[in-house]
Amino acid sequence: MRLEILIAGRGGQGILFLGHVLGKAIAEHTSLHVLGSETYAAETRGGDSRVDLVVADREEEADFIKVMRADIALFMHQLQLDAYKDLVRDGAVVFLDSSNVTDVPQRSWRVYAEPYTDIAEREVGTSRVANMVALGHLVGVTSVVPPEAIESAIREVVAREWVDVNLRAFRHLLRKGSA
Amino acid sequence: MRYEYITGNTAIAKASITAGLKFYAGYPITPTSDIFEYLARELPKRGGHVVQFEDEIASINAAVGASWACAKSMTATSGPGFSLMLETLSLAVITETPLVVAYVMRTGPSTGVPTRSGQYDVLQATYGFHGGLVIPVLAPSTPQEAYDLTVRAFNVSEELRTPVVLLSDAVVAHTYGKVAVRERGEVEVVDRGKPSVSPEAYRPYDPLGGLVPPMACFGEGYNVLVESLTHDERGYYAPRTDIQRRLMWRLYRKVVESSEKLFDYSATHLDGCEHALVSYGSTALSARAAAKLLREEGFRACSVTLRTLFPVYEEGVAGLLKGVEKVFVVENNVGLYFRELRGVLRDKEVVSVPLIDLDMPLPQEVAGVVKKWL
Numbered sequence: 001m002r003l004e005i006l007i008a009g010r011g012g013q014g015i016l017f018l019g020h021v022l023g024k025a026i027a028e029h030t031s032l033h034v035l036g037s038e039t040y041a042a043e044t045r046g047g048d049s050r051v052d053l054v055v056a057d058r059e060e061e062a063d064f065i066k067v068m069r070a071d072i073a074l075f076m077h078q079l080q081l082d083a084y085k086d087l088v089r090d091g092a093v094v095f096l097d098s099s100n101v102t103d104v105p106q107r108s109w110r111v112y113a114e115p116y117t118d119i120a121e122r123e124v125g126t127s128r129v130a131n132m133v134a135l136g137h138l139v140g141v142t143s144v145v146p147p148e149a150i151e152s153a154i155r156e157v158v159a160r161e162w163v164d165v166n167l168r169a170f171r172h173l174l175r176k177g178s179a
Numbered sequence: 180m181r182y183e184y185i186t187g188n189t190a191i192a193k194a195s196i197t198a199g200l201k202f203y204a205g206y207p208i209t210p211t212s213d214i215f216e217y218l219a220r221e222l223p224k225r226g227g228h229v230v231q232f233e234d235e236i237a238s239i240n241a242a243v244g245a246s247w248a249c250a251k252s253m254t255a256t257s258g259p260g261f262s263l264m265l266e267t268l269s270l271a272v273i274t275e276t277p278l279v280v281a282y283v284m285r286t287g288p289s290t291g292v293p294t295r296s297g298q299y300d301v302l303q304a305t306y307g308f309h310g311g312l313v314i315p316v317l318a319p320s321t322p323q324e325a326y327d328l329t330v331r332a333f334n335v336s337e338e339l340r341t342p343v344v345l346l347s348d349a350v351v352a353h354t355y356g357k358v359a360v361r362e363r364g365e366v367e368v369v370d371r372g373k374p375s376v377s378p379e380a381y382r383p384y385d386p387l388g389g390l391v392p393p394m395a396c397f398g399e400g401y402n403v404l405v406e407s408l409t410h411d412e413r414g415y416y417a418p419r420t421d422i423q424r425r426l427m428w429r430l431y432r433k434v435v436e437s438s439e440k441l442f443d444y445s446a447t448h449l450d451g452c453e454h455a456l457v458s459y460g461s462t463a464l465s466a467r468a469a470a471k472l473l474r475e476e477g478f479r480a481c482s483v484t485l486r487t488l489f490p491v492y493e494e495g496v497a498g499l500l501k502g503v504e505k506v507f508v509v510e511n512n513v514g515l516y517f518r519e520l521r522g523v524l525r526d527k528e529v530v531s532v533p534l535i536d537l538d539m540p541l542p543q544e545v546a547g548v549v550k551k552w553l
Contacts, residue, residue: 020184020355027184027357034184035321036355059323060447064468064542065354065461 003144005053006067008084009076009097012045014131018074019051021153022135022145026055029149033062048080055144072142074134075101076116095138097130112141114176120169129169137173147174183360187325187351190358191255191281192217194329197361199368201227201250204241206234206260209293210349211283214255235260239267239280246276247405249396251333255281258300259290261307268308268342272430274405275340275384275392277371279332284348284460286537295537296349298460298511302518304344305489312427313434315339315441316489318346320463322356328443328486330361334369335441339433340391346488348511350461350539374401384426385412390433435490442492444499445484448474452481454553455500456532457520458509459485461539466509469545476546478553488516493523500524507532507549511540 005022009015016038023036035054041047056062069089075081076097085105088094094109099117114137120130132154139147147170154166185193192214195203203222205215219229228250232238235256242252256264261282271278284300286292300307304316315335319325329345336343374381374393378401386392392412395401404414409426411417447467449455454473458466463484473480483499500506506529508517514533521529532548534540 023355024184027355028182033357034355036184037350037353038355060445060467062321062356063464063471064539065350065464066539066541068542 001057002061003055003072004067004070005055005144006070006073006084006087007051007053008074008080009049010045010079011041011047011049013049013076014128015049015051015076016040017157018131018135019053021150021157023051023053024157025145025149025153026053029152030145032057033059035062035065037065048083050080050084072138072144074138076130076134077101078103081105093142095134095141097134099130112137114173119172123172124165124169126165129166132166132169133172136170137176140174140176147171180359180361180365182357184355185322185358185360186213186353186355187319187322187347188213188283188353189217190322190326190356191329191345191347192221193360194326195253195279195333196222196225196227197363197366197368198330198333199251199363199370200253200333202242202245202252203227203229203254204232204238204245204252205229205254205256206232206238208235208257208260210285210352211255211257211260211281213352214281214283235263236267239264239271239278242278243267243271243274243276246278247397247403249399251277251337253279253281255283257283257285257293258287258303261300261303265308268314269310270407271342272308272310272312272314273407273426275394275430276342277336277340277394278342279329279336279345280342281329281345281347283352284346286349292537294349296461296511296539297535297537298348298462299515301346301459301488301510301512302515304346312430313490314342314344315434315437315487316344316346317443317486318459318488319351319486320460320484321351322354322358324486325351326358326360330366330368331443334367335437337369337371338391339437340371340394341434346460348460354461378402382412383414384410386429390429390436438490438492439495441487441490442495443486445486446481446499448481449483449499451479452502453479453504454507454549455481455483455503455505456507456509456545456549457483457485457500459488459516460511462509462511462534465540465542465545468542469509469549472542472546473549478550480549488519491519491523496520496523500527504528505530505552507552509534509540509545511536
């Protein structure tokens with residue numbers, strides 16, 4: 001088994017953090033192997049942010065570290081969907097933040113679109129955890145990693161006062177995904 | 180043992196502590212500095228010392244001195260810094276000082292593109308210092324290999340009393356991976372041989388019939404001479420051809436005759452392979468993925484990742500590739516290590532696949548170049 005996961009959005013949307021939590025959960029809480037790489041712009045806000053994860057059950061299958069044909073993709077912004085859509089294979093599972101993505105190309109993807117940013121702001125009280133809302137959706141639908149693994153990773157990485165808000169955000173679409 | 184999701188640089192830093200690092204001296208340089216940052220935070224908690232010096236020259240000199248005080252020592256740098264360290268690397272060779280230099284390659288020459296990757300310095304790593312000898316060079320291609328080879332680098336440096344270069348690159352440095360992190364007691368840790376004779380009978384450069392002299396440190400009651408001039412077994416300056424011959428051949432042989440023991444590689448689909456893609460460092464991941472693409476197209480392709488680049492174990496490399504028709508040496512430079520392998524594989528067609536890329540050559544590009552030769 002070899003799986004390519006592409007996470008992309010604009011600087012400030014928590015893309016690298018999302019990718020780190022997902023990679024850490026896979027590496028430290030499952031038997032799967034994972035290689036992850038981060039790409040980000042010099043600007044703190046607004047530039048391209050991207051995480052590529054290559055997940056495999058055998059170590060030798062986790063080879064080239066850049067996504068070439070993503071099996072799972074998450075786009076938090078229109079600009080990165082436009083920039084990286086050709087890296088997503090036909091039949092892939094694609095998650096979109098419909099708060100920021102309106103124009104979806106006609107492809108044979110399984111598309112899951114929810115307004116992650118609006119949900120985070122409305123339901124959890126801050127748009128800063130839109131990334132965790134999206135991660136909950138991704139994990140619920142794909143079961144790429146058990147939700148408990150993500151929650152453990154969040155508890156290990158996030159400063160104590162922010163753990164609860166991240167967990168609430170993560171859980172918001174988790175069940176919607178698995179239903 | 181526990182699994183952690185860490186970068187190649189963090190893996191080097193963590194492994195160095197497990198291997199017994201007690202003294203780190205360095206000067207910050209991209210893409211190496213996070214090794215320094217991690218150790219500055221963690222090594223003092225484990226009884227070690229971390230010092231930032233005014234430059235790379237002072238850093239490696241301090242590391243050599245600390246090693247003579249029996250502290251396992253390391254420094255880390257990249258191309259411009261390694262160039263500054265070369266004079267003292269030569270000193271470490273002739274004084275037979277155990278030392279690990281983590282060399283994280285970036286795009287060069289000179290300042291090049293400091294944040295991006297390349298493998299331009301693969302020959303400099305072992306041939307760069309003056310004096311015409313060989314030092315071991317180990318090259319990780321993943322964060323896990325960065326961890327494992329760091330432990331190995333320390334052990335080799337102790338066992339052979341030699342500086343060892345751990346040759347990483349900017350891609351490995353900042354790639355995250357699942358790494359089996361081990362504690363002291365969970366890995367084999369080698370310590371330098373100690374004298375078993377009385378201080379009066381001790382001669383600091385006497386290999387006692389072998390190739391590696393036992394090493395007394397400062398403060399242990401032995402007379403210790405750290406001599407950069409050509410010296411006899413006592414450590415006394417001896418400008419004589421017979422002494423120079425004896426010293427040079429011993430320093431050469433102790434490394435080169437360890438090549439079989441140091442040989443380390445991984446391979447995929449070697450059975451029945453006709454076209455071998457040989458690579459090292461981060462480019463090995465491109466080569467492995469390219470070999471897979473070629474197999475999908477029906478070619479009998481395999482990949483070999485060399486983890487030990489120097490000394491070259493000639494019989495080992497030749498034996499490994501014995502049944503192969505063509506050997507492709509894939510690297511992110513103008514084709515440097517190719518020269519080493521061509522000399523070893525004289526009865527084979529060896530093709531250089533030099534693909535310069537600021538990150539990693541794309542597998543499709545590697546496969547495309549290889550196919551032109553099939």
